[in-house]
Amino acid sequence: MSKKEIYIYSFYRFKKIKNIKKIKNNLELFFKNKNIKGTILVATEGVNGSISGLEKELNEFIFYIKRILKIRKISIKKNTTYFVPFYRLKIKLKNEIVSIGEKNIYPHKQTGKYISPSNWNNILKDKNIKVIDARNIYEVNIGKFKNSINPKTNSFREFPQILKNLKIKKNIPVAMYCTGGIRCEKASSYLIKNGYKNVMQLEGGILNYLEHLKKYKKDNLWTGECFVFDNRVAVNKSLKKGKYIQCHACRHPITKKDIDSKKYKKGIHCPYCYSLKTKKQLKRYQSRQLQIDLSEMRNEKHPFKKTLFRDL
Numbered sequence: 001m002s003k004k005e006i007y008i009y010s011f012y013r014f015k016k017i018k019n020i021k022k023i024k025n026n027l028e029l030f031f032k033n034k035n036i037k038g039t040i041l042v043a044t045e046g047v048n049g050s051i052s053g054l055e056k057e058l059n060e061f062i063f064y065i066k067r068i069l070k071i072r073k074i075s076i077k078k079n080t081t082y083f084v085p086f087y088r089l090k091i092k093l094k095n096e097i098v099s100i101g102e103k104n105i106y107p108h109k110q111t112g113k114y115i116s117p118s119n120w121n122n123i124l125k126d127k128n129i130k131v132i133d134a135r136n137i138y139e140v141n142i143g144k145f146k147n148s149i150n151p152k153t154n155s156f157r158e159f160p161q162i163l164k165n166l167k168i169k170k171n172i173p174v175a176m177y178c179t180g181g182i183r184c185e186k187a188s189s190y191l192i193k194n195g196y197k198n199v200m201q202l203e204g205g206i207l208n209y210l211e212h213l214k215k216y217k218k219d220n221l222w223t224g225e226c227f228v229f230d231n232r233v234a235v236n237k238s239l240k241k242g243k244y245i246q247c248h249a250c251r252h253p254i255t256k257k258d259i260d261s262k263k264y265k266k267g268i269h270c271p272y273c274y275s276l277k278t279k280k281q282l283k284r285y286q287s288r289q290l291q292i293d294l295s296e297m298r299n300e301k302h303p304f305k306k307t308l309f310r311d312l
Contacts (some may be wrong), residue, residue: 143224
């Protein structure tokens with residue numbers, strides 16, 4: 001592994017946590033004086049996060065969180081990049097670690113059947129199975145599995161209502177996939193609770209599938225790129241940073257064609273949010289971008305500055 005690369009650990013674990021404030025305080029103490037950045041969500045249903053840093057410190061964190069949560073296993077995806085993909089470290093207390101907006105959903109007790117990446121292609125080729133993409137519309141637009149159902153949600157909280165609108169019979173096999181697996185845990189648990197008889201999910205999500213298929217490119221049925229929730233924006237089939245960048249006003253992935261549009265202005269708006277922002281918002285974004293531009297000209301640090309490995 002190149003010394004110029006930095007590690008990214010994305011993880012989650014559904015587990016009933018009684019004192020979430022104590023967990024948050026313990027994590028804040030652990031991260032003190034460490035070069036780790038990213039976001040960690042803590043809720044009574046478990047933990048979810050994506051962080052970056054040196055491999056040694058990230059491994060220390062995984063050991064630590066297992067100890068304080070009293071668990072042996074945690075779902076984790078590892079990847080590398082040449083720059084720090086997060087601007088800062090945030091630890092947040094939330095009602096849910098992934099928000100579906102429905103009560104009495106318990107993924108730590110019951111979820112769909114896990115389908116390994118090695119068997120996922122068989123699921124995709126089976127015409128009797130309804131394959132549902134559990135991600136949002138802007139994610140699906142840049143990459144997907146062919147012939148999967150796009151629920152066209154703007155947020156995961158819309159998923160239960162959209163599912164009702166799809167009117168899929170409850171005796172028909174359903175298989176779902178998402179980026180790293182966590183949304184499928186919630187979605188599959190919701191389906192089972194509502195009477196679906198045969199529910200499956202891609203184990204570890206798209207990222208796990210791409211990792212598994214790196215050696216067998218001709219068998220890779222993924223098309224496009226996979227949106228990720230950090231400054232890489234998207235990764236390609238080789239799990240390297242893709243061609244997209246991100247609009248800092250609306251967070252939508254954008255291409256060179258979007259940048260060339262008259263509706264794009266760096267840090268202020270893009271073709272996807274051009275007509276959606278208020279004058280007050282645009283003024284705030286303009287002020288922020290001006291400060292960023294001035295800091296770049298002076299070679300000063302700022303919250304949105306891309307940090308390389310050597311700068312850690």
